[in-house]
Amino acid sequence: MNSTRPILEDDLHAYVDGVLDATRRAEVQAYLDSHADSAARVAAYIRQKAALQAALAGVAQEPIPPELSLRHLVEGRRPRHAVPWRMAVAAVVLLAIGAAGGWSMRGPVSGALIQSGIMGLAQEAAYTYDVYSTDQSHPVEFKAADKTQLVEWISSRLQRSIAVPDLSASGYRFMGGRLVATPHGPAGLLMYDNDQGVRLAMLVRPMTVDKTARMTEHSAGAVNGYAWAEKGVGYSLVGVASADTLHPLANEIRHQMEQKV
Amino acid sequence: MAVLMDLRMSDMARLIEPLIPALRRYARALVGDAAAADDLVQDCLERTISRWHQRRDDGDTRAWTFTILHNLAISRLRQRSRRGRHIELDDAEEAAMAQPAAQEDGLRETDIMAAVNRLPEDQRCVLLLISVEELSYADAARVLDVPIGTVMSRLARARERLRQLMQDESLVATPRPRLRSVK
Numbered sequence: 001m002n003s004t005r006p007i008l009e010d011d012l013h014a015y016v017d018g019v020l021d022a023t024r025r026a027e028v029q030a031y032l033d034s035h036a037d038s039a040a041r042v043a044a045y046i047r048q049k050a051a052l053q054a055a056l057a058g059v060a061q062e063p064i065p066p067e068l069s070l071r072h073l074v075e076g077r078r079p080r081h082a083v084p085w086r087m088a089v090a091a092v093v094l095l096a097i098g099a100a101g102g103w104s105m106r107g108p109v110s111g112a113l114i115q116s117g118i119m120g121l122a123q124e125a126a127y128t129y130d131v132y133s134t135d136q137s138h139p140v141e142f143k144a145a146d147k148t149q150l151v152e153w154i155s156s157r158l159q160r161s162i163a164v165p166d167l168s169a170s171g172y173r174f175m176g177g178r179l180v181a182t183p184h185g186p187a188g189l190l191m192y193d194n195d196q197g198v199r200l201a202m203l204v205r206p207m208t209v210d211k212t213a214r215m216t217e218h219s220a221g222a223v224n225g226y227a228w229a230e231k232g233v234g235y236s237l238v239g240v241a242s243a244d245t246l247h248p249l250a251n252e253i254r255h256q257m258e259q260k261v
Numbered sequence: 262m263a264v265l266m267d268l269r270m271s272d273m274a275r276l277i278e279p280l281i282p283a284l285r286r287y288a289r290a291l292v293g294d295a296a297a298a299d300d301l302v303q304d305c306l307e308r309t310i311s312r313w314h315q316r317r318d319d320g321d322t323r324a325w326t327f328t329i330l331h332n333l334a335i336s337r338l339r340q341r342s343r344r345g346r347h348i349e350l351d352d353a354e355e356a357a358m359a360q361p362a363a364q365e366d367g368l369r370e371t372d373i374m375a376a377v378n379r380l381p382e383d384q385r386c387v388l389l390l391i392s393v394e395e396l397s398y399a400d401a402a403r404v405l406d407v408p409i410g411t412v413m414s415r416l417a418r419a420r421e422r423l424r425q426l427m428q429d430e431s432l433v434a435t436p437r438p439r440l441r442s443v444k
């Protein structure tokens with residue numbers, strides 16, 4: 001016989017799984033032909049594999065339920081287990097507390113709960129909008145009249161000079177704003193409204209992921225938005241308004257911010 | 262922007278949609294009942310969508326998606342073992358009905374799944390990923406975040422243990438003469 005490499009247990013399994021090249025396969029076959037115990041074991045493993053596949057084949061052939069339709073999921077609608085906004089906000093706050101307290105999860109799952117990059121920003125904007133835009137008594141902490149103080153406050157906490165976009169040409173007045181907490185640190189929230197009482201909000205914060213990102217449309221329930229990032233600062237304009245309304249406003253803000261920076 | 266979303270969607274749909282049946286199968290095999298398994302797959306798909314830009318390349322998508330599902334399934338199993346197993350009545354019936362019909366020849370399907378469930382979790386995962394999902398050893402190592410050598414030794418132990426369990430099963434199944442009392 002040729003001086004073949006000794007047969008390893010790994011080779012027997014690779015034989016069962018059909019992943020050996022032709023030469024090695026022939027060597028393993030020759031070994032099995034002369035070793036009845038190993039041959040019986042390998043035969044049992046092959047039957048076992050076929051039986052496992054047969055036992056589970058039905059699952060893969062079932063029609064896929066609507067909850068698992070990619071299109072539905074991309075549209076951000078969860079037919080089951082819809083998380084009410086306020087619970088979602090509470091979850092974000094708790095996660096933020098957890099992160100601040102040094103608690104973290106290991107493994108690839110971590111970070112999935114708190115989205116990063118532009119998607120995270122979009123999510124935070126939607127959460128904050130949902131809380132403050134519906135607040136009748138204190139939608140903002142600093143009113144438009146105190147714009148200078150507000151800008152100083154936000155700029156000092158974000159360590160970035162932040163400007164307030166002017167949307168009056170589109171009929172949106174600056175209402176004021178506040179500093180808000182996100183899982184990625186402080187962010188500035190600027191609010192606007194028009195004569196019909198439609199409120200929009202812009203969330204702005206420094207970005208560590210997606211320092212520069214193209215403008216992306218996002219939506220969560222009735223809240224639509226556009227998010228983008230430039231020179232390490234992320235912006236998301238959100239509101240219960242159509243994309244047709246928001247998109248030109250977002251472009252206008254981006255344009256104004258480019259002029260300022 | 263809607264166009265951008267559509268492009269992203271079609272790219273994702275092309276790569277992810279064909280994996281959904283296999284993801285459901287792996288989840289069902291690991292956690293048992295259909296509803297809990299599909300919940301896991303739903304979570305997995307949501308994470309896949311939201312982290313789509315983080316994947317490395319097309320070839321990696323299957324291992325990457327299985328990694329997400331595997332980690333979700335494992336934390337679910339750990340949670341369940343901490344809390345004790347709890348099955349809703351409806352789910353229990355559904356799960357029972359979902360059991361495939363027994364085959365007459367050789368290993369019966371219900372038997373083999375019962376035997377698989379008796380394997381330690383780490384062996385069960387390797388066995389399912391390789392024997393059923395037919396992941397390469399390297400991809401299984403990636404999903405489980407262990408060296409290939411560990412995958413191989415777990416696979417060997419899982420197959421051998423399952424063989425023994427099935428043998429015991431067939432011994433139990435064959436009627437044996439009762440002991441007769443001797444005067």
